[in-house]
Amino acid sequence: MNEQTPREIVKELDKYIVGQIQAKRAVAVALRNRWRSKRLPESMKEDIIPKNILMIGSTGVGKTEIARRLAKLVKAPFVKVEATKFTEVGYVGRDVESMVRDLAEVAVRMLKKERMAAVDDKAQELAEVRILDYFVPDQTTKNKNPLAQLFNKETADAQPDPQQEEKPKYQAGRDWCKKRLAAGDMEKEIIEIDVEDTAPMVGMFAGSGIEDMGSNIQDMLGSILPKKKKTRKVTVENARKVFIQEEAQKLIDMDEITTDAIQMAENSGIIFLDEIDKVAGRGNSSGPDVSREGVQRDILPIVEGSTVVTKYGPLKTDHVLFIAAGAFHTTKPSDLIPELQGRFPIRVELTALSKDDFKRILTEPANALLKQYAALLETEGLTIEFTAEAIDELADIACKVNEQTENIGARRLHTILEKLLEDLAFDAPELEEKHIEIDVDYVQSKLGHIVVDQDLSHFIL
Numbered sequence: 522m523n524e525q526t527p528r529e530i531v532k533e534l535d536k537y538i539v540g541q542i543q544a545k546r547a548v549a550v551a552l553r554n555r556w557r558s559k560r561l562p563e564s565m566k567e568d569i570i571p572k573n574i575l576m577i578g579s580t581g582v583g584k585t586e587i588a589r590r591l592a593k594l595v596k597a598p599f600v601k602v603e604a605t606k607f608t609e610v611g612y613v614g615r616d617v618e619s620m621v622r623d624l625a626e627v628a629v630r631m632l633k634k635e636r637m638a639a640v641d642d643k644a645q646e647l648a649e650v651r652i653l654d655y656f657v658p659d660q661t662t663k664n665k666n667p668l669a670q671l672f673n674k675e676t677a678d679a680q681p682d683p684q685q686e687e688k689p690k691y692q693a694g695r696d697w698c699k700k701r702l703a704a705g706d707m708e709k710e711i712i713e714i715d716v717e718d719t720a721p722m723v724g725m726f727a728g729s730g731i732e733d734m735g736s737n738i739q740d741m742l743g744s745i746l747p748k749k750k751k752t753r754k755v756t757v758e759n760a761r762k763v764f765i766q767e768e769a770q771k772l773i774d775m776d777e778i779t780t781d782a783i784q785m786a787e788n789s790g791i792i793f794l795d796e797i798d799k800v801a802g803r804g805n806s807s808g809p810d811v812s813r814e815g816v817q818r819d820i821l822p823i824v825e826g827s828t829v830v831t832k833y834g835p836l837k838t839d840h841v842l843f844i845a846a847g848a849f850h851t852t853k854p855s856d857l858i859p860e861l862q863g864r865f866p867i868r869v870e871l872t873a874l875s876k877d878d879f880k881r882i883l884t885e886p887a888n889a890l891l892k893q894y895a896a897l898l899e900t901e902g903l904t905i906e907f908t909a910e911a912i913d914e915l916a917d918i919a920c921k922v923n924e925q926t927e928n929i930g931a932r933r934l935h936t937i938l939e940k941l942l943e944d945l946a947f948d949a950p951e952l953e954e955k956h957i958e959i960d961v962d963y964v965q966s967k968l969g970h971i972v973v974d975q976d977l978s979h980f981i982l
């Protein structure tokens with residue numbers, strides 16, 4: 522369980538997200554509340570309803586980013602789903618539970634990765650032995666049944682094993698091979714290995730229209746049917762990768778992982794429900810409104826706390842943190858059905874981003890956009906540097922284009938930078954110049970004509 526205080530969490534989030542202090546505080550408190558409720562006596566715990574968050578703000582102002590960063594920070598399994606997905610034809614009334622199954626999937630994958638990393642050293646060692654065995658088989662254990670080995674062990678002290686005499690010869694070969702492998706001299710040599718033959722049934726269920734079914738059945742059958750093997754010729758380098766994977770797989774306990782993962786999803790999982798404003802609406806009218814209310818009614822039990830069957834076992838959603846988000850341009854939170862409103866009592870408004878915010882987003886966060894582009898070009902030996910005036914100009918352009926066309930928030934910075942650096946990205950490998958300063962003139966020369974032409978802006982920026 523995460524021990525960080527709200528203040529510490531906000532401080533961490535500050536490293537990545539500019540402004541939006543209310544939203545950051547809200548998610549930090551929600552997280553801390555889970556920690557607090559765990560410390561209460563059982564009788565009281567039951568009566569405390571976990572409080573979920575509703576984020577209100579236009580597109581591209583950092584709603585998803587805050588939730589995603591939070592999850593990463595506290596190593597919580599995280600899924601993002603669009604509420605509108607469930608209004609599509611044929612979706613109403615079914616499968617809102619898929620978001621919980623996805624959460625289970627993410628949790629299992631996370632834990633598996635973590636546990637595999639923990640046994641990586643051992644797996645590498647074992648993989649190396651398997652490669653060595655391919656070239657110079659270990660003759661001390663080969664072709665002996667365990668009983669014979671046991672017997673030999675007991676009598677070994679009294680009578681020396683006749684094979685002992687031969688040992689040095691092949692052992693010398695093994696040592697030599699080991700050295701060459703360690704030195705990386707054999708990486709390109711071809712060896713034959715057995716690999717699992719996967720994906721025989723994918724086609725069978727394709728186009729069934731029921732997205733999860735095919736893979737579920739395949740998973741089920743996959744664990745019952747024996748795995749087909751086929752022999753492949755690969756380089757030592759690639760064989761090692763396969764062996765490490767296989768050995769790590771043998772070293773971890775998948776049953777334990779699934780049990781722990783379900784528990785982790787239940788206690789710290791975060792589900793981000795985007796575009797909730799698009800399913801707001803009630804009433805008896807026909808058409809989309811009915812399905813909107815339908816979707817809300819489907820979502821409700823999951824948010825209220827229910828048990829969803831996943832392929833890893835039942836998952837209780839009582840303590841999963843739900844963060845709903847939407848722009849609410851044409852609807853209001855009060856257009857949601859009352860039960861759902863009650864489940865999202867924490868409301869935070871995210872502010873529209875100003876020119877100043879854009880400047881900060883470009884430069885301040887860890888791995889800020891300008892740093893990303895500079896690092897990418899640096900791999901070609903090209904360093905770029907933005908003058909303060911150029912950064913100001915870029916932020917200004919982002920604001921203007923957002924006003925003129927559609928306000929897509931900080932996402933505008935991505936499209937603008939992409940256009941700005943388009944030519945440099947193409948030419949970088951051949952450029953004579955190794956350092957380029959990007960000043961206002963450069964920005965103007967690349968973007969000026971597009972910004973003044975609204976039609977062009979619509980298409981290019």
Ligand SMILES: Nc1ncnc2c1ncn2[C@@H]1O[C@H](COP(=O)(O)OP(=O)(O)OP(=O)(O)O)[C@@H](O)[C@H]1O
Pocket residue numbers: 537538539540541578579580581582583584585586587795796846882886930931932
């Ligand atoms: N306040 C911010 N600070 C830093 N980066 C931001 C901020 N707001 C947005 N961004 C960047 O803009 C991009 C889009 O942001 P995000 O995905 O959070 O949008 P959103 O508000 O969730 O919108 P939508 O509801 O359309 O998904 C991300 O790459 C994010 O890094």
